[in-house]
Amino acid sequence: MEVLPLAEAIATHVRDGQSIALEGFTHLIPFAAGHEIIRQQRRNLHLIRMTPDLIYDQLIGMGCAERLTFSWGGNPGVGSLHRLRDAVENQWPRPLTLSEFTHAELAVAYQAGASGLPCGLLRQHAATDLLRVPGASVRTIPCPFTGAELAAVPAINPDVTILHAQQIDADGNVLIRGILGAAREAAMAARRVLVSVEERVESLRAEMNAIVLPSWVITAASIVPGGAYPSYAQGYYPRDNAFYRAWDEIARDREGFLAWMQRHVFGVRDHAGLLRALGVAA
């Protein structure tokens, strides 16, 4: 594990054409890292994420992705992700291939990847048309003991998983507190793990069963205060629900979206610059 400036961590470890999972379920979404990928203009990425959220709307709208593996692609509580919709409905700015699952399927796919298994299993497959869409990869197999029908979901092992977390200690161990989603599984499944954190502390003072990623499973870490904004970091800052509402209008048409990205991502040096430009940080 090495501590690197975020731009350097992305430049070193994220390559065109890789499969990349930026995880964190509503909470701890690595926005700063996503913006750095956009700034460095990575292309042909296979983006993986249970809930694409605004950061994948931005990556897709800026043409970074050729494929999306996901299970729910909306602006939570608000409505559509307009850039994701435009890519699927009108192939703008480029065609996007979808690999679509349910939450439970992606959860076991990450777990399988994290466990060194070829597939994850679910009991009793839900009767959904998702089984019949182009590229559907869930298969039915019998349980060898009971004969019961099980759904098998192929494991996911991202080339790179990127997380945001609260703290890193002097030895490089990382603490995650609060809503987890499948962040831990996505990290343990990945070939490389990048983490941005709110702050560096001497000791995590974590409870015995806390969610800690030991330093040696992490490839590189970056100290990025506010790195999950406009999502949130429990104990540091809340979700900016007003921004999530505002994004609906910002991303609705292509010109408005591109102007926003130009000004707030390309027009600033780093995430602190974005936070200042939005008036969120002094």
Next chain:
Amino acid sequence: MSSPDYSRDEIMTVTAARQLRNGAVCFVGIGLPSAACNLARMTHAPDLVLIYESGTVGTRPVVLPLSIGDGELAETATCVVSLPEIFAHYLQRGRIDVGFLGAAQIDCFGNLNSTVIGDYAHPRVRLPGAGGAPEISTHAREVLVVMKQSPRSFVPRLDFRTSCGYLEGGGARHASGCPGAGPRAVITDFGVLRPHPQTEELQLTALYPGVSVAAVRAATGWPLQVAEELESVPIPEPAELATLRDLHARTRVAHASPVHINLSAVSHRR
């Protein structure tokens, strides 16, 4: 007759909340279901156990979450577990009494679409997708659906079946081996639809005061059957309305409050 002192949205939410019994374990969808479940918890069902797919178990939010994983849900929960755990240990293991869902389209057998309008490969409208709904509708002991009713949303044929209701009806769901019983009620802004005991086709079983059967039929994309004994939904109690309005008012304030981040990275952990 004077106009009622509640809106159709309000009686819909109140009616949805009344479907939940105290002590039930409920897997909550975002939006209308979340409002109804929290209203129930704040009125007649204080021991209702609310579970959101973000892994927050037994959560008691003071304001409604905008997303399924706002910090409010974690801070007020009995425990916060990972997403694989919530789907495996709680839902798939059979610990959920009621799944509470919304959707973009529903058909006469309570099957739900939240994936696409039009053809999957070339959709007219790409919707957010499945999320947790297919497994919730499969495994929860029973399902409640809350949706505004219109011919566009109550359709004769779904463009895409994201989550199963009664499949083709007449026992098809049970025969498929689905563990949960399926949708017990669909609460709309006109009244309540419930499955016919044999055919499992949704039929109108209760109407809000001042709503006509003709109006509900006009808002339904299939020839809607009406139950022999059509009930009238009791109007919202003043306490229910006051609680709901306070909840929405608190939520509006909370969701508009500005966020400030301290870049000097000094934690102010609660």
